[in-house]
Amino acid sequence: MPGPKRVLMWDRLRNWLKTAKSVCPSDEAKEFRLDSLEKEIAALESEFSGEEQCIGFCHNDLQYGNIMIDEETKALTIIDYEYASFNPIAFDIANHFCEMAADYHSEEPHILDYTKYADVDERKRFVQTYLSSSGEEPDAEKIKDLMNNIEKYTLASHLVWGLWGIISVGSFA
Template sequence: MTVKIKGIIEGTQPKDLLKSLISLASDWGDVVDTSKLKAVHLSGAMTNVVYRITWPTENDERTVLVRIYGEGSDIFFDREEEIRTFEAISTHGHGPHLLARFPEGRVEEFIHAKTLSAFDLRDPEISTLIAAKMREFHGLNMPGSKTAVLWTRMRKWLIKAKSLCSQEHAKEFHLDILENEIVELENKLSKRHQHIAFCHNDLQYGNIMINDKTKTITLIDYEYASYNPVAYDLANHFCEWAANYHSDTPHIISLNVLFIGFIGNQPHDTEVDQLIDDVEKYTLVNHIFWGLWGIVSGNVTQIDFDYIGYAKQRFSEYWLKKPQVLKE
């Protein structure tokens, strides 16, 4: 449904957003009647609230994407660092351009491509295109530290989760022993060489777009992007094969979906076998990572999503699969 923009974006000051949009329009030579600005809410985002904004021009119409930062989302990442990452990725020819910023969010170039569906991730042709794009993404030389942030970030989120959740949830999620679990995983996964590269870290289907004509893949939304083990990024992506955030139960991921085994159909060698093993182990890390994200989000955001239910499932899967995956 398309509606007028004024008053629809809860938690923001419309004048700040409108000022940014009018300034952009002026830069492009557009004459804007604010009563004709239209907004469409784009579903699927779980950290921010995202809108497609359009306004008529002399010959056609102009479209941009507006991202409203979710309440409490600054807990998860540094917004200034995210903006620097966003701009650096853009200079490498990836993703949309940053058009404007305002206190509660930003305006981005609108990518005229189709956002993937949950089903698309498991399409062999599309999956091959995604793999090629991930390899390209992992080859980016980004400014700043090249050290993996995964373990530090998890510990930071664990501290925050402990400070926010109830005693009941702290006990249910075993928060008192999670530091030991993180240490164990870090030690086991650090025993052998890990390929560290610039990773997206959140490659769910809603963050991947495809141009159906050119078969070009675009990765978007870099809030969690950082240097990390490539195997972690692959594990995260494969875990997302099991998710459908547009279903009647978006917080439930179908973990019976086989998302690792298909790699085993390829010719084996030592390097491939090690990567498969690393990816399987990093699925455990992913369960803790996004389980903590769910606990924190469930206590700070008003977005309509069952974050706590999501966290319960991720931690349940962690404890279920740990004995099998970490067996020596």
């Protein structure tokens, strides 16, 4: 992907926080602790930015509804790139794992079922396969490091979609 490989998730979080504050009634903003989230975003950015990160062009919304499979050829097509940007790949993978807990075909897609969240072995297989896609077999340390970063970025994924939810509801109020 052309252009600078600048991480955009922190700017997006700050922009969405500003928007969430503007659409959320003050009693709900207090309940959601929106005034304390700027510090949380800064702490996450500081914590994660100090580590060596693999930055890539990320989908940022890779849930099953955005992955199309041709039944005959088994070819995959990824759709809906409206949130795509450069970010740490660990964030994109963390978000993908978090999305496994959602059922968008239910009456309550916002209620997450973490029994559907990938277990450690499945996450490790996913990471190993992902890292192997470059043609090189990753060593155990590289797999462990990416898995650790994925676990940390799970927090950022929840924050992104929590703010998105507040904005979505607020814009229909």
